[in-house]
Amino acid sequence: MAERRYFGTDGIRGRANTHPMTPEVALRVGLAAGRLFMSADDRRHLVVIGKDTRLSGYMIEPALVAGFSSAGMDVLTFGPLPTPGVAMMTRSMRADIGVMISASHNNFADNGIKLFGPDGYKLSDEVELKIEAMMDEALDTDLAAPDQLGRVKRIDDAQARYIEIAKASFPKRLSLQGLRIAIDCANGAGYKVAPTTLYELGAEVFPVGVEPNGVNINEQCGSTHPDTLVEAVKRYRADIGIALDGDADRLIICDEKGQIVDGDQIMALVALDWSRRGLLTGGGLVATVMSNLGLERALIAEGLTLERTKVGDRYVMERMREGGFNVGGEQSGHIILHDHATTGDGLMSALQVLAVLVESGRPMSELARQFDKVPQLLQNVRYTAGKPLEDAQVKAAIADAEARLAGQGRLLVRPSGTEKLIRVMAEGDDEALVRSVVADVAAAVKAAG
The missing domain is CATH 3.40.120.10 (Alpha-D-Glucose-1,6-Bisphosphate, subunit A, domain 3)
Incomplete structure (x- = not known):
């Protein structure tokens, strides 16, 4: 597969106002994706765009809108809406493409662009590579004529539509009446829809992380900082706690005793x-x-x-x-x-x-305890340059670790798709052995990076 220049494991992501997360790149994404998803017929073509609550969303969204509309696509914007809500609306509104502006669980300084096809599914590697190739072409070719520019409109009831879809997934024979639920919305995209959905299904809801200000998304809250949820469960004597991440496409549960459920x-x-x-x-x-x-x-x-x-x-x-x-x-x-x-x-x-x-x-x-976990340890090792996994000493350390774990567990060493990190994970029945092999491999990666 060709070398990726923009897309990672989950769309394009980076520090806001730094390549590739700049208005120019967003403009190119809109132009390229617009051209790719516009068919040759005479009908109007449509893109829908949602975002989380990051300050930089107000910079990225207009650039995407400019790109798509200059390619001749009509644009509907939703404002803050969970990633799965954008996927659903892409399909239900018969859009040609959907876009979510979010860096998920990362802090506010990062942002990202996720793309969905007309079926509501994330794009394949092959389609993303086609978009990348088109992004590097000249910007002034194949632009729409003045009378064919896309029209732009804000859809104000997108959150209400998503709430109804979410409620319909809960069995009609049941109610949340009598349940005390603490929910941490990470000051992100689910800050309105999630508490409202639980409330309308009958629960007594205790929300935290529902006061976004553009820079507090995921800040000591949400699924990546579960201590906030644990504290809320204990404070409100909740039967269960739910923590979402910045774009509300993942969750962590906390039981009534304050124990985290992954x-x-x-x-x-x-x-x-x-x-x-x-x-x-x-x-x-x-x-x-x-x-x-x-x-x-x-x-x-x-x-x-x-x-x-x-x-x-x-x-x-x-x-x-x-x-x-x-x-x-x-x-x-x-x-x-x-x-x-x-x-x-x-x-x-x-x-x-x-x-x-x-x-x-x-x-x-x-x-919460559906099975007994096998001892597992994950260590993230940050590096600054190069490709540590191609280093001879790192390869030797990995080979040695795999030999020591043979028949007793497994080792996984992989680069992050969004950050300059090497993730070293091992698991097995012998916890001491697991800790030892992770420490040895991580040390080799540090020395190489």
């Missing part, structure tokens, strides 16, 4: 419940190479399978579509429920957990 346990809870109800398709679930070995063992014990993909929820989704699976996701909390959504959806995933909680009548602390 994406692996959430996937197991939903998949095993759906399996018992005859709702699970594909004979198992799809997760990434990062998911815990304990999840795999638990599924096998129930006659189900775990299929692994490389990291990135769009790769999980691709495998789900290929194999007919309706549950998949990542340990980090991206949970994809294909019966309801085309990408990870933190709110809808939380609603499925809440359905099990309500129907079982058991506390979340009991439901």
